[in-house]
Amino acid sequence: MRKVPEFVTIKKNRTHRMKLLVVDDHLLFREGLRHILLRLDQTVDIHECGTVQDAIEIAKQITEFDLVLLDMQLPGLQGLEGLHALKGAFPTSPITLISGVADQRAIAEGIRSGAQGFVSKSGSAEDMLNGLRKVINGEHHIPPEISNSQGDGIRLDQTYHLTPRQIEVLAQLCEGHSNKEIGRTLCMSENTVRCHVASVFRALGAKSRTEAAILAKRKGLL
Template sequence: MKILVVDDHALVREGLRQVLKGLDADVDVLEAGLCGRAFELADQHTDLDLVLLDYHLPDMNGLDALDVFARKHPELPIIVLSGSVNPRVIRQVMNKGAAAFLTKSGMSEELLSVTRLVLAGDVYVPPEVMAAMADPSEAGLQAGQPTPQFTPRQEEVLYLLLDGYANKEIGRMLNLSDETVKNHVTAILRGFGVTTRTQAVLAANRHGYVRSQTSDTD
């Protein structure tokens, strides 16, 4: 398991490194003090499993950093950390495609719990903004926007996305090439009018799609 921690304070990075060891003794934690360095590391380590990203960084704020990660590494889940709680910022962060938002004042066990959730393919929406996220005006959806129409195969891919499977896993499960899966995922993102898998999961939930309890494609 490989996780990238992005924070401009060395003590915070070291603290997060120690906490993340609770996931697995062999977890490989990479560190970056600036977004520029974080993007370099993400390009170099294509096997990254997760990014922990501080919202307030000297060279770029969290929203802009999420845009860059979404463009260059759309399948890489990102947990945004912040020292302050601003519901509007949290909504913006989630709508930009973050997999979770946590405050630095939280407990270590909360970080581990949410990290495990995200690594399993889930999205964690803070309870205090769950209701607001469901509001189309807050969630970036136009009121009355119709549910996009997908082909049966695209719906199969969508439900596997909701279950947290990566493209290669979906390809194996549905006997599809990587390129075909990528094309289906692109069509799903386009259908929901979003740019990342996390945004697609949130949009799918708002349109009534729910993840299956068990997959019958195994």
């Protein structure tokens, strides 16, 4: 019997309409995905394009999204090359890889190169939504059948990936600054800083600011 997936909710800490970007060249899939994504939030703004190059053009108008979904097999720039290009265009936006083929080696490389997670096109809508909610909340997401596999399986606790913005927050944290001081320095709200700090703690496995600072220096993150 199929295990009922855990229901994940999105943290209500944003002051703007949720913005998502879907980079996939299959129009029919994008149309179906749009209906699924509306279940995240009925007021979500969904932007779509078919290539990484088109996404880079979008970045000239919109520089930050709450989530970017990137198909791993696109015309033109694709795979790690496409991921690196998107991270350059949207440095503070979490990127989730999507594909109909669970290529463990490619997924592992993508996570190690900065993607926040992977969702399968062949999975259920609820599995996909739960995975995307985790990424929007600042967590990593890899389906259990991939993260628990052997060989090229992915151990999230060994990636320690942080977004550039989280690295900036971590650096301020290591200098002993409070959330209010970090927000003032980095021009962000205290609630946003609090979310970034929580994400840093989860990524490092830290339970306190002191422990996070020690682990960051030990792992060479700063």
